[in-house]
Amino acid sequence: MLKILKTRFKQGCRTILFPKAKAPDLPQRYRGRPIIAGQNGSIDLGKIFFNPDSDIVYSNDYSMATSKREDLVLSQEREMALARALNERMLKIFGRSLKLRQVSAGGCNACELDLNVLNTPVFDLSRFGIQFVASPRHADGIVVTGPVSRNMREALLKTYEAIPEPKLVIALGGCAISGGIFSDSPQASHGLDTIIPVDLFIPGCPPHPLTTLDGLLRLLGRISS
Amino acid sequence: MLIFLLFFPLVTGGLVFVLREQESRNRMLLFTALLHSACVFSFWKFTPAVSLNGFLGLDALGLLVLSVISILFLMVSFYLMGYFKGESDISHRIFITFLLFFLSFMTLVTLSRHFGLLLIGIEATTLCSVPLINFVKTRQSIEATWKFLTICLVGIALALLGTYFLAVSGIDNVQSLFIDKLLDHAKELSLPWLKMSVIFLLIGCGTKMGLAPMHTWLPDAHSQAPSPVSALLSGCLLNCAFLSILRVGQVCHAAGQTQFFSSMFILLGIISLGVAYVFILGQEDYKRLFAYSSVEHMGILAIGIGLGGIGIYGALLHMINNAFTKGIAFLVTGNLYKQYHSKKASEVRGVLRSYPITGIFLLAAFLAVSAVPPFGTFISELMILYAAVAGHHYWVVFFYSLFLALIFMGIADIVLKMTNSYESPARGPQGCPMNATVSQPPKESLSMVLPILFLIVLVLILGVYIPPFLDDILQKAAGLLGGGR
Amino acid sequence: MHILLLLHLTILFVFPPLLLGIIGKTKAFFAGRIGPPLLQPYFDIFKLMHKESVYSVTTNWIFMAAPMVSTAAILAAGTLMPLADFKPPIQFWGDMVLFVYLFALARFVIVLAALDTGSSLEGMGASREATFGCLSEITMFLNLTILALLSRSLSLSEIFLGGLSSSWLQVGPVLILVVVSFFLILLVENSRVPIDDPETHLELTMIHEVIVLDHSGIDLAYVLYGKAVKLFLFASMLVSVIITFRVHDFLIDTAFFFFELIVFAVLIGIVESTMARLRLNKVPYLLFSAFIFSIFGFTVILVRGGH
């Protein structure tokens, strides 16, 4: 007991004060939002894999979550429209308490890992009242990762149906948004929005925890762009 | 009057032997039985005078046994009307005649006031019941008869020796075997000879009565004899043997040796209960079952008399109940045998379903035998248990209850299997008799049903209410043996 | 007099979810993170009240009525429990039996609702809940008997409002045993960590979470609220056993009572953070050890003749 207290005091409180203070600067190797080089080039964040050897130049900017699918397409002339907060009524309900149910619909589980990081002391999702729950009946929204494979499609629909109104859907990671790496396989569906209406798209393969956190906080209106 | 009662059946017996057809023989039998009961019931009103210079007389005990015998004989004769419908050959003529001789000798036993004459009566009943048992000439019945004969004659020989010892014990002062004289001078009888005579008489008459170590002939004789005969045997013959032992008991009581006599009698009773339990549990043949239950009830009578006080009153009441119960039981087995043609209990199924009346009577017999309240046997066994409890014979109470409970288990197991219906659809309507080829089971004839019904009613009445006249006769009889309520 | 009654009811109705918040905060503190805000339970309940209720096809009215009946029963039990220094609204001789049986009624109805949905997970939760429930009831009764024996009275208000003050001196160490066994029962009844982890996601390991798997919206709100009240009642019972010191001044006592409750909630949080979850087939042994503690305490009291 005492040993736990000693280490606790030595460690101190690890949570980053993100929305108030500035996010910690990410290492150089982090591949954030790509910079559009040429005049008419457009990059669809939902489709790219953020892999290092492609010719895309990545900046260090982590906020990439958008409310609509088309906002993910970056082009020279259009400024990046980041995720907007929910409407007034939804905010009143979910403002302080948002329960999410995570559904991994196929995929390589990288997104799940990074999603899980959010619950660690550093990011501490629970301080915003956001929590992952076991049953969709208790949840307010579902976070879908992976290209909704044919087998998982019916289960996903069942889970979606099981969630009481008003509910949110968050597509996490490239696979969920557009089928990602698996987009050309007959099993995978091409993007979650073809199946169920999606409220928040968080690109990345896998999206950095900060991106996800930033998206969620924008959704809840904690960060205004 | 007594002489008429004694010799009248002999005469009609001879007459019946002459008659041609069976129908008139049956009617003659019935007539004799009716006359016999009429005389006996007249004795209830006015007690007859002692006749044949003191040899024949009627005291309370004698009257009780005599009336039981006459009632049962009347019922059996009425039952025989239906039993022998249609068959008539030489063996029937012998059967009916010896039946009447049997009645007269039993009357002799109840009436005799002289030990020697008592013994002759018992010997005569044994001999004339031989052809009755041997009526159906099969291997088993001959074997049963042989065993019955040898063991009973040995028993009677011992009883004869016992009588001689009794005579010797009173040779210098009483010099006679008249019961009344013996009772008056009981004190002066020489003790060792009296004890010897009591032991020999107890063993001798005990063999006839079917008490435990000497009971071995009873199951064979009763199961092989035709049902009406076994009803008579277990109803009346055992009671006559019981009466002779009571006479010995009277003498003992008068001579102040009650303790000597009763301890032996209780031992015999307990052993018979034990033996009856051993053979009833898992018994295969339902007639042998009821035979062993006679051994059991004789054991109960022995215990009752041995306990003294209200036990004697209970035992005498139990004697009456038991006689009628055995009558019901064996007449019902007669009906069953007529319908199922097999003695094995496992082949008799669904009696309640296919023969409702016989089924109900079988249940009544089972309830009466196992002493269930509405029937009289419960009250008498209760009285005997009361005597045991009041006399602090806790060992007797323990064995008595234990064996009765176990015997109830045995009988219930067999009888309830017979009455309850059997669901195997292979054989026509549920519970239809296994080997009866007849498609529609024969309707039970009236004459075979009425006597059983009458007996059941009698036992039921005794269970609920003892009429005053019967009560004071029982009181007087018990008084003779030093007991009473 | 009515003011006290009203105050008692308001505390009973308003205060309980705060305890859950405090426990959450302590666990976060120990984990080195900020953790959910103290009023998070209130927010959750408020949010759930604005949510739709989704019912399974196989359920009938029992499923809907169960949360309401259980919360009502627990609140009714609350009216028997003395808080701080003022007497409970209703108190009578032998009310501790009703107190325990009201909790039994709550559990009975929740288990029925769980079986109503006809899902294997809910059935599993129902059977575990019912099993541990009836094992803990024994120790509960024994502890209450011991406390009744010590305070020579059968009504909860007299037991907890000073009946035990003298006994701490006479049989102090034994009372600690009884308090420890009470504490274990509290952990089992309110599904705290050593027995059941509220935040786990693996249905097979849950007990109290999985039983309400199918509840949604307002029903879930009632269930959470009921659980909070139950924890509050157990906590206040335990607290009033431990600290029997009363100043008999209204304000000070109430404040001191709240302080004690907060400390107790922190204590629960500490226990939750320092202990890992027990394997499921070890839980009965935990219950038996609680039972043995109280039996041991009882024999010492009898031998010592403390009563």
Added chain:
Amino acid sequence: MNVWLDAILILVVILGLFIVASTRLGTMIKIFSWQSLLLGCVPFLMYAQNMEFYIIIVSLVAIVLRGLIMPYFLFWAIRHVSIRTEIRPFIGLGATLLLSGLSIVSSFLLASKLVFPISISSDMLIPSSFSLIIMGFLLLVGRTKAISQVVGYLVLENGIFLFAILLLRKMPLLVEMGILLDLFIAAVVMGIVVNHISAEFNNTDTTALATLKD
């Protein structure tokens, strides 16, 4: 006078021993008839001085019945059934002899304990009657043939009759005659049953008569 009486009594007991020892049925019946004749004349010796009329009648009837009619009847039964010897008795001959010797000794012991209320002519009478009774039992228990069992029963009856002679003066005639009559009928019925058995089982071996058991 009682010297003769004692002699006859001893002779009767010895004849009893002979019956027990013999295996052939014919000899058994012959010895039995001699024994009954001797028994018949015992009363004459005992009550030589104050002879009454009925004592004579009783002993005469006894002699005629036991000595002549019953053996004749048994011989008829043997001829009818045509068996001659007892092959395998239950208890071997040696054992039966030993047992009957033992019985004689025990009956003498028993008799010495029992004091007779009035003086009787010979104190040998009671023990000899007891020993005859026990020998009768031994025959009944030890033999397998039905006929030999009948003979055993008759020897038993002889023993009892011997004892009855003591009471001749006191016992009324009627009873005495009745007992004798009963004995005779018993023998007749046994005979009838024996030939039933022989007709059914074509031998009177009682081991066949053991089917009725539980």
Added chain:
Amino acid sequence: MALLLISLSILIISSLLILLFCRSKEISACVFLWSLVAACGFGLWSALSVLCQKAMSLPLTGVDFRVHGTIPLGEFYIGIDALSAFFLLLFFILSLAAGIYGYGYLRDYTGQRNTGVHFALYHLLIIVITLVLVAKNAVLFLVAWEIMTFVSYFLITFYNESESVRKAGYLYLISTHVGVFCLLVMFLIMGAQAGSMNFDQMTATQFPLALAALLFMLAFVGFGIKAGFIPFHIWLPHAHPAAPTHISALLSGVVVKLGIYGLMRVMAIVKDFPLWCGVLLLIMAAISGVGGVLYALGQHEIKKLLAYHSIENIGIITLGLGIGMIGHAYHQETVAFIGYAGALLHTFNHAVFKGLLFLSAGSVIHCTHTGDMDHMGGLFKLLPWTGHLFLIGSLSICGLPLFNGFISEWLVYRALLEGVFHLDVFGIIFSSLAIVALALVGGLAALCFTKAFGVIFLGSNKSSEGHQGKEGRLSNIDIKEGDLMLRGPMILLAAICLWGGLFPANMVYFAFQGTQAITGLQIPFVLKEAVINPLLSATRVLSFGGVIFSVLALVRDFLVLHYPVRLTETWSCGYVKLSHRMQYTASSFARPILKIFRSALVFRVEGKISKEYFPAWTSLKSSVKDVSESLLFRPLFYVIKKFSRKLKWIQSGHTQTYILYVFLFLVILLVWKLI
């Protein structure tokens, strides 16, 4: 007393009438119905009139009816005192309900059995049980008791085509008949000690303590077999499933209670027992209670489950009696009064809710044609009435606050707690152990009845042929609710349960009247107040709970306005092929608790688990072996049979050996007696 005689005469006449018309079903049925209603009405009236006397004007024994010298050794002497009135009350209520149910149940009976005879036997049973309850003479008591045993045997084996029914009937007959012998000896010892067989003289005599102990042991065994204490209970779980529903309701409601009535009557007669008798009764009660409910948990068949529950409730009743006796032995009259009152009230309550449960279980079996719980489920929608009534029954049997079970369990708790206060150290230990046992029994009963109600009525139907329609209806099983004749009695009993729970005052008052008859002492008014007032304030707490419930319901209705209720499939982790076989069945629900008590219960789980990769068909069966039956009585019967078979050589068939027996016994007697 006159009223009771009227009802008895009605019953006798009507049973004879029914026998006359037994050939035609309709006449006999309607005669049966009307005579039953009339007789029970008069009976109830007479019982209530005795119970409601305010002042103790009438002598404690009430009005007697005496006919001298009828039954030999005893006499036809009957009289109602408060104790028998109390039992008459519960008896007439239950026989009325069971009779009406039976009428409806057998109306569409097509089998070969003659229902006329069955009804006549039913009337005979009522007459005989009334006689047992009002008998004031030992012989009359015993006669009525035996006749009841045999009449109930014939009623139990109504369906005696099947083998198990016959076996159950036989076992019932044997065990109760053996019990009767103990009663015989007990009553005779009492009669011998008191000089007369009437209960009044017996109550007057003073029994020495040693004799009282012997009487107690005999009474315990004799009445224990009938009441169903643990070691002697083996006939109960077999008899109840075998009997038709209304008979098993009557059997467990009333016939089992006669054992308790007998025990109380003996306590009233032999007033003071040694202390260890009370302690023994308490221990046996605890064992029966816990054992009964644990065996019930392991059962798969409803009626067997309910039968074992009767044993458990008998355990609770005897807890009350036990603490009453201990209190009496310590001369603490308050403990004795409350203990006896608790026992009496629980007898009444148990009769009512057990009858209700059996009747509803019966109509469930009647509709689904199977007793096995694992083939039921989802019946709440199809049988709403039976479902609700079974729910009320199970709530009250678990002693939960709203219903009458709670009141009587509260009284027993109160007695035990008073025991903890007033008795010495020895007494405290036993009463606190009793409290623990009662708490365990209450908890396990709640577990068992959630299992029973949940598995039968809730969830989806588990029987294979009923496939789950979209909206949860079972399309192809023709299950329809029984008509009013079946539902009427059940509703009556449920109403009594609810009334007993919410307005306990007068039932507790009746219980105190009965207690006065047991102890023979006047209960002080202050004690009655000290018991009834807490109960009233308990109902106040419940009303407060009701208010809160209605507030919550209002809030809920208001909030639901926003979002209409939506129906979807049960959430099962998204598993696609959701089948009804995935539900928790009776055995799986009870498995955790049975594993904890597995050594005491011989709890076995048999079945082969397929080891190959691709799962083939496999089966799993969990069973609980009734320890006292399989380890104690079955071997005992076997040994007795084997022993008696070994002794059969006595009748070996050889004439010579028979004669040898005679000769040897002669020698033995000579040696024994003369030397």
